[in-house]
Amino acid sequence: xxxxxxxxxxxxxxxxxxxxxxxxxxxxxxxxxxxxxxxxxxxxxxxxxxxxxxxxxxxxxxxxxxxxxxxxxxxxxxxxxxxxxxxxxxxxxxxxxxxxxxxxxxxxxxxxxxxxxxxxxxxxxxxxxxxxxxxxxxxxxxxxxxxxxxxxxxxxxxxxxxxxxxxxxxxxxxxxxxxxxxxxxxxxxxxxxxxxxxxxxxxxxxxxxxxxxxxxxxxxxxxxxxxxxxxxxxxxxxxxxxxxxxxxxxxxxxxxxxxxxxxxxxxxxxxxxxxxxxxxxxxxxxxxxx
Amino acid sequence: xxxxxxxxxxxxxxxxxxxxxxxxxxxxxxxxxxxxxxxxxxxxxxxxxxxxxxxxxxxxxxxxxxxxxxxxxxxxxxxxxxxxxxxxxxxxxxxxxxxxxxxxxxxxxxxxxxxxxxxxxxxxxxxxxxxxxxxxxxxxxxxxxxxxxxxxxxxxxxxxxxxxxxxxxxxxxxxxxxxxxxxxxxxxxxxxxxxxxxxxxxxxxxxxxxxxxxxxxxxxxxxxxxxxxxxxxxxxxxxxxxxxxxxxxxxxxxxxxxxxxxxxxxxxxxxxxxxxxxxxxxxxxxxxxx
Numbered sequence: 001x002x003x004x005x006x007x008x009x010x011x012x013x014x015x016x017x018x019x020x021x022x023x024x025x026x027x028x029x030x031x032x033x034x035x036x037x038x039x040x041x042x043x044x045x046x047x048x049x050x051x052x053x054x055x056x057x058x059x060x061x062x063x064x065x066x067x068x069x070x071x072x073x074x075x076x077x078x079x080x081x082x083x084x085x086x087x088x089x090x091x092x093x094x095x096x097x098x099x100x101x102x103x104x105x106x107x108x109x110x111x112x113x114x115x116x117x118x119x120x121x122x123x124x125x126x127x128x129x130x131x132x133x134x135x136x137x138x139x140x141x142x143x144x145x146x147x148x149x150x151x152x153x154x155x156x157x158x159x160x161x162x163x164x165x166x167x168x169x170x171x172x173x174x175x176x177x178x179x180x181x182x183x184x185x186x187x188x189x190x191x192x193x194x195x196x197x198x199x200x201x202x203x204x205x206x207x208x209x210x211x212x213x214x215x216x217x218x219x220x221x222x223x224x225x226x227x228x229x230x231x232x233x234x235x236x237x238x239x240x241x242x243x244x245x246x247x248x249x250x251x252x253x254x255x256x257x258x259x260x261x262x263x264x265x266x267x268x269x270x271x272x273x274x275x276x277x278x279x280x281x282x283x284x285x286x287x288x289x290x
Numbered sequence: 291x292x293x294x295x296x297x298x299x300x301x302x303x304x305x306x307x308x309x310x311x312x313x314x315x316x317x318x319x320x321x322x323x324x325x326x327x328x329x330x331x332x333x334x335x336x337x338x339x340x341x342x343x344x345x346x347x348x349x350x351x352x353x354x355x356x357x358x359x360x361x362x363x364x365x366x367x368x369x370x371x372x373x374x375x376x377x378x379x380x381x382x383x384x385x386x387x388x389x390x391x392x393x394x395x396x397x398x399x400x401x402x403x404x405x406x407x408x409x410x411x412x413x414x415x416x417x418x419x420x421x422x423x424x425x426x427x428x429x430x431x432x433x434x435x436x437x438x439x440x441x442x443x444x445x446x447x448x449x450x451x452x453x454x455x456x457x458x459x460x461x462x463x464x465x466x467x468x469x470x471x472x473x474x475x476x477x478x479x480x481x482x483x484x485x486x487x488x489x490x491x492x493x494x495x496x497x498x499x500x501x502x503x504x505x506x507x508x509x510x511x512x513x514x515x516x517x518x519x520x521x522x523x524x525x526x527x528x529x530x531x532x533x534x535x536x537x538x539x540x541x542x543x544x545x546x547x548x549x550x551x552x553x554x555x556x557x558x559x560x561x562x563x564x565x566x567x568x569x570x571x572x573x574x575x576x577x578x579x580x
Contacts, residue, residue, distance in 0.1 A: 124506050144504065175500070182497050187505035191512040193548060194484055199567035201544040205537075207472050210465070212574055214434065215477040216414050220578070221511040222481040227571040230564035234557050241552060247495075248549050252542065254491040258483060259538050262531060267524050274520035277489035281517040284502055288510070 001163040003028045007054070007064045009079050010035050010071025011044040013126060014096050016135030018068060019049050021168035024137040034060045035071065044132045061086040066164065069095035069103075074235040076103050080110035080118075087114055092157045094119045094164075098184060099239040100148045100177035107150075116152040119161045120177060121145060122184075123170055130229045141169035148177040185243035190251060192233050193244070195226040291453040293318045297344070297354045299369050300325050300361025301334040303416060304386050306425030308358060309339050311458035314427040324350045325361065334422045351376040356454065359385035359393075364525040366393050370400035370408075377404055382447045384409045384454075388474060389529040390438045390467035397440075406442040409451045410467060411435060412474075413460055420519045431459035438467040475533035480541060482523050483534070485516040 006022065008015040011033040022028040033041045033050035034057065041053045054060030061067065061083060069079055076097060083093070093111075097103050100120045107118035123145040145165035149158045162172045175183070202211050237244055261269040296312065298305040301323040312318040323331045323340035324347065331343045344350030351357065351373060359369055366387060373383070383401075387393050390410045397408035413435040435455035439448045452462045465473070492501050527534055551559040 124504070143506075146504070173504075179497060179500060183501045183504050186492055186495060186497075186501045187509045191488060191508050193552075194488065194545070195512060196564050196567040197541065197544045197548055198481060198484065199571050200563050201537075201541050202476055203566065203570055204544075205476060205540060207469060207476075210469060211473050211476045212570070212577075214414070214436070214463075214473050215574065216433075218481050218515045219477045220575075221514045222485060223571050223574075224511045225508045226567050227575065228564075228568065230561050230568050233564055234561040237552055237560060238555055238557050241555065245549065245553060247491075248545070248552070250495060251487065251491050252545060252549075254487045254494075255484070255538070255542060258487055259535065259542075262483075262527055262538070263535060265528055265531065267528050270527060271520050271524040273490050274486050274518075274523055276493065277486040277516050278518065278520050280493055280502070281489050281513050284505065284513075285510075285517065287502075 001027050001160070001167060003065045003164070004030065005064050006031045007060050007067040008033050008050065009067065009069050010075065011041060011050055011132050012070065013130050013132070013134045013139070014123070015068060015070030016044060016049045016132040017125070017137065017139035018070065018096070018123075018168055020135055020137035021140055022164070025167040027164070027167045032060055032064075040132065047132060047135075049132055049135055057082050058086045061088070061091065063089075064091050066160070067091060067093045069093065069097065072232055072235045073097040073099055073102065073239045077106035077110060080106050084110050084112075084114065087111070087117060090157075091117060092119060092160060093117050094121050094161050096121060096123055097239070098122060098188070098236045100180045101243075102239040104148070104150065104177050115150065116154060117157070118150065119153055119158055120148040120150070121161055121165070122148075122180065123165065123168075125170075130232065138169065140165070143170050145170035145172050146180055147172060147174050148180050149174065181240050181243045182246075185240055185247045189236060189240055189244050190247045192225050192228060193237065193248065194251070195223050196233075199223055199226045291317050291450070291457060293355045293454065294320065295354050296321045297350050297357040298323050298340065299357065299359050300365065301331060301340055301422055302360065303420050303422070303424045303429070304413070305358060305360030306334060306339045306422040307415070307427065307429035308360065308386070308413075308458055310425055310427035311430055312454070315457040317454070317457045322350055322354075330422065337422060337425075339422055339425055347372050348376045351378070351381065353379075354381050356450070357381060357383045359383065359387070362522055362525045363387040363389055363392065363529045367396035367400060370396050374400050374402075374404065377401070377407060380447075381407060382409060382450060383407050384411050384451050386411060386413055387529070388412060388478070388526045390470045391533075392529040394438070394440065394467050405440065406444060407447070408440065409443055409448055410438040410440070411451055411455070412438075412470065413455065413458075420522065428459070430455065433460050435460035435462050436470055437462055437464050438470050439464065471530050471533045472536075475530055475537045479527060479530055479534050480537045482515050482518060483527065483538065484541070485513050486523075489513055489516045
């Protein structure tokens, strides 16, 4: 594949790493950055992550083959509304956000009859770092990129976005936006909420300093994601609010059950839950190593 | 220090690693194992972790300098009752359990006027592995060993147990049993419950397979402790039941607050909780690196 002009809106860890990967793969001729902060874009240009800074949305979008929305997810509707009047020819718009239902809704609202241009995507990579300084060409290598195509998408456009992520080293998978949001509410967004909640609760409790001072490897791993960017996770949680509320409710019911077993000193029941979870986690770990 | 005869009750990861560390440090002349399974003890002997297998509790305890209880914590009262009639001279009894209030109560109940012999201890090491095959001389190196001395303990005996853990490479800290149990309920036992609960909830939910198939690094770290030994954690949770129930209640209240913020789409309130937790976790990480 060859991309003549790629526009990245929001050149941080996610957008910057995609730019570096596509440059390394030699598939993007020109990469143009747009964003809210001119200083950040100049920094990305100085680092060689992008080739140009667009002077306006209109000039950025002229002749663009692909536009990747890589800003925080709360920006997606704003960006799509600003871009809508300037989309021409066969330009494809895609995103890299952690939630898909909201992105799809924003695309229908902002693009209307042009919604066929929008191919929703989510590369599963990141970590607790953020910003263009953390960007690296290998971020997506061996990781998944989930595509949630719309019925309106042209098959050739979906293939084009697939090829872009393949060129960045990712493994492309398809699912519906509804499946995507339920899946990531459960395995990503809820764990972030739970991890933030544990640290917040300890801070408010008695012996808080003694607790933190004596926390070990279990706490370290459990709370690694609590060091994540608060603004980004606020936006992800709000964007995926309905599925996430469902997962929180399911989780609280499970925790309430386990509390009841503990209060009743029902060791057999507790062990059944622990064993089932432990076996599933061991199986999952083995599966991941393959 | 020099230990002429050290008895280890329960030669698994914890007891076996202590034996290997004290052998390597050259401070234990004879290490005798006792336990429920003769096969496990023979395996520990074949691995060179212990020097002898005791034929009876009575013969094990004769002339013992130190007895270390390293079996699952539910065994502590049983072991102390069985040992009580055979304790003689200056023999010190200590343990390595993850909960201290229950161990102290068991010592008072089983040893009565002999409770001065019991020096409660908890080395902070382990991980998701268990069994003597996972034992290693370096397990305690640079890790903490918490001592919760009783008013009845002879200062020289407390010093002796301190020196034993120092010889194994650990850093000794003192706190009360009540502080200990609150601290580890919060930073260790509760995270285990929460991690088991997440995996259990996913197993029972819709798209369970798709969720596990798409779980990434955040899930991996958050649920690493859900692979822990179910029987061991059942016993730890039961042994530390009252403080743990308190921590679960505090956690559910925090989670309920965060759910309310999310349901109300109160991004500012969510971000405040996330930011505070994130900053505390970053600070904690930096402190750990020192």
